[in-house]
Amino acid sequence: MLDDNPTLTNGSPPLLGVSRSLSGKRWRLREADESAVVTIARQQGVPDALARVIAARGITAEAAGAFLTPRLRDSFPDPSDFADMDKAAALVWDAIEAQRPMAVFADYDVDGATSAAQLIRYFRHFDRPADIYVPDRIEEGYGPSGAAFETLQQRGAELVITVDCGAAAHAALEHAAGIGLDVIVIDHHLMDAAMPPAAALVNPNRADDKSGCGHLAAAGVTFIFLAALNREGRRRGTITPDNEPDLLDWIDLAALGTICDVVPLTGVNRAITAQGLKAMGRWSHLGLRCLAEASGVEGEANTYHAGFLIGPRINAGGRVGKSDLGATLLTTEDEALARRIAGELDALNAERRSIEADVQEAALAQLEGQASERAILVAAGEGWHPGVIGVVAGRLKEKFDKPVIVIGLDRAASPPIGKGSGRSVPGVNLGGAIAAARDAGLLLSGGGHAMAGGLSIDPDRITELVAYLDDRLAPELAAAADEMALRADGVLTAGGITTELAQLLERAAPFGQGNAEPRFVLPRMRVSFAKRVGTDHVRFTLGDLDGRRVDGICFRCAETPIGEALLAAGPGLFHAFGRLKLDTWQGRERVQLHLEDLATAAE
Template sequence: MADGGVSIGYLGVDRSLSGRRWRERPACPDLTRRHQLSLGLSEPLARALAARGVGDDQGQIYLNPTLKALFPDPSGFQDMDRAAEVLVDALERRRPMVVFADYDVDGASSAAQLVRWFRALGHELPIYVPDRITEGYGPSPAAFRRLRDEGAELVVTVDCGAAAHDALACAAEIGLEVVVIDHHLMRGDEIPKVAALVNPNRPDCVSGQGHLAAAGVTFVLLAALNREARRRGLFGDRLEPDLRQWLDLAAMGAICDVTQLTGFNRALAAQGLKVMSAWRNLGLKALLDVAKSEGPASVFHVGFILGPRINAGGRIGRADLGARLLSTDDPEEARALAEELDALNASRKEVEREVVEAAVAVIEREMNQPDQPCLLVAADGWHPGVIGIAAGRLRERYRKPVVVVGIDRAANVGKGSGRSQPGVNLGRAVQAAFDEGLLLAGGGHAMAAGLSVRPDSIPELRAFLNERLAAESEAAAAEDCLDVDALVTTQGCSRAMWQDFQRLAPFGPGNPEPVFAAADVRVERPMALRGGHVRCTLADGSGGKLKAIAWRVEDTETGRRLLAEGGAVHVVGRLKPDDWQGREGVQLEIEDVADPRRA
């Protein structure tokens, strides 16, 4: 506490250059000591484990999460056994089936798992993925009628369908049987009448696995399918599929859908990355090759190399490219699909850059109101496939909820996507705007939302959201903290230290990547890179030198301070391996900077 009762943050930083307060990630000292003794850990690592809520009896399984210890009983999921019965029955009867997938990585990896299981049983399962632009998200009556007209008798929806009441009602009318495999939140207590609806987030499901991505739910379904097929004697003349070979697909969905990496889901991600590292999936290997990457699979590979390329098909290309890539066993097809997705991703990045730059100009020059509780920025022609990514980039920059709307004047409609700040429930506000008649459609969850709006209603919508979110945004800004795991010196940041903390991996929501602080460091040889990144070297009184990089900061206060050199700063960031030219070192990815004179 400073005089007057004002709370001062970690290293005295109550307000960094990005406006955040720093604090030491809270951890129980007694639990830290017990982890040290029982697990033989260093004090910083034991403290990080305690800070992540890992209890006395959980440390070993946390550091080595296994499916054997954490796999849930498939029967604990409502309708899981029924889904397995329906699908194996359809397999035995050779009924015409289609898997209907969402157009993102989670949908593609879920679909590929089902395709590969059915293929192992001698049945090729077609994939249908709706077009983001022309069909929108999830099943529609038109899509179901089309599939029925083409001869489908059974549709399995993955990563979608649980809230598609109109489409499911249409399916019942036209005699199309539907099995839903989903993980999204469902409104109300009404369960659609379908053959089976497996969703750990349906109101009456007691599985306790609501944090799974659809790919994780699908992987549990594969276990149920194996069990049902075994019960029926279908493995008498063929080998039972070894589900572990498809763990890489389950991990793709878990990581790219930014799910909580705790419990069983953590085991899926950890074991899936091990399987992925063999690069036996032809599609993933081809994508890795065209991206000119290599090495054992990591969260970085999945989240920043493979995932964005798979998503590019659904954003600005053909929606089914990702699912086809992950399910193909043809090397030539895999290579062709990977090259197409890589090219689409390059185009996506350029379109995204243009939208973000234009949005920043609107916010800071035309709107001239960047201090609003919520930023809603709109313009003609912004591609609906990148507005969600743009909203995420702008949220990082302004540390508040952002909604980006692309307006189609010919159709007289604006399609919007929003990303929120922790503590601000954007989805609830968007739903309230819909209830008020300000939107054509809208919904979402606390951290993300989508909407459709008439262009002439945008000013009224902006005012509504700002009024609705004012109190939450003010409270969230006060609590906008950056948690630090340990204080380090440039000399102490070694490869051995990085490897020690890698025992906590894989990192993601529920298991944040360790954040380290370095105090009173000098910034040497700063350099602005293409893309707005800043590279530099950090030095301090320990005599060490630490390479560092800050992403997309050149035109921010943080970037300007790094480029200015001169005077000591405090920095926080994440340690990353630096293997350039075989050096096996580390570098710091700078997350935030504070000027001690102003903090």
């Protein structure tokens, strides 16, 4: 739909006048400082198209070189800037030198598994094996508990390090203190000002932390903790040049956790990811190599491999299988065991997809009736598997462009309980709203960060919760409308889509949260060919008015307005919105358009 009065909330017009595309989105051109574009192109020796992509992401001319060649030395923070970091490092070295038994308590997702694996491997380097504990998602839920700490103490642990959890576990940490168990917390989740009684609590999102690194995943915080451990070991004289661990041996784990936790790939996160993917692509890590083989990954690693092929398989253990499979795979040196676990995780991932599809269908049926009326959408169902509700919430959030919470109910429990997981859209702080609902007494527990959160609730209070969140988030959603517009980095002709351009744009990788993959618009195109492929994908050819053509694919769109428009292959004109992707077939490299949106264009 073209707008006769095309003005957005920030005063800029929608791109090509598209105020409502076939997917219901507005299109905008990313703004870039023109003087920065010119300077970046000249100083870095890159064409204007890449310079504009860099500038449009807020990168200054002075920072462009570091952006194009991200190095840890340029962005690595001083570990001492983190509250309690040096204290935690000293406590760990005290335990190592006194030979006190240690254990690592890890969350059951990729961020938790990769954080735990870094610590386990670090301790192993000094011949100090540590116990590992990953709670069962269904039986124990998220985070540490008093019972889990008692189990670890009974297994001999005298010092426990929690990773990717613990910062809000007041009751559990109070219980640990009561039984004389020392606990160090390594976390990144939002927390309130009240500090739980941990021996040390390292979290860049604690109120008094001055590091400025609140965007780190737990795997990134853990990687920096390893640097603090190395420094403390050197200070004590325990670490020498002959025995100092090379932290780059584990940067692939830090990168995997960073990518899969969908934190912004900016600053040190970008450097960890860029360097970590290079290390990952050598496939020297046994567990990652076995997972790559199981998922069909070959050659160099990228964010797609990490986030959509390897990561989901590690997650599958915690979602629908054994919660400790991922951490075990990432720490084992036994090739036979690694291959067995990788195969098991691959099978569990297939099972997870089937369960997820059933829950998504049921949740979608509930939400379609309320989508137009509410600022937040909440679906709840009896027996919905808690291991997939977060993924389903993310999928439905993308469909409706609103925060979504999916709750699995267990009314047979005593007392009945609902466990929910939510995903948000840019500009709407869902984790903060869930925490506020918890503080208001509407939840049994809950919290998270801006883009995601989890909760436990009495099923009889869900209606009350929805009303509370709807009222709280409506102003945020209205203010965020402009942020949810699709943003293009430029307008291209069909003739301008070349393999050279696609290769060039890869210099801005790694792409992800905070560094979106470049998108472009092709104006006034006709569909000359379209065919449904796979379950619901559409392959197509678009042609411009001069007869130049571009091939492409649109994923999971066959039964949407976009897919219907493609498959109709009528004489009408469309503006096309998408990404340029390199494809190698029979040794020949070509570029395709991965279509994400269409808008009707005037004849």
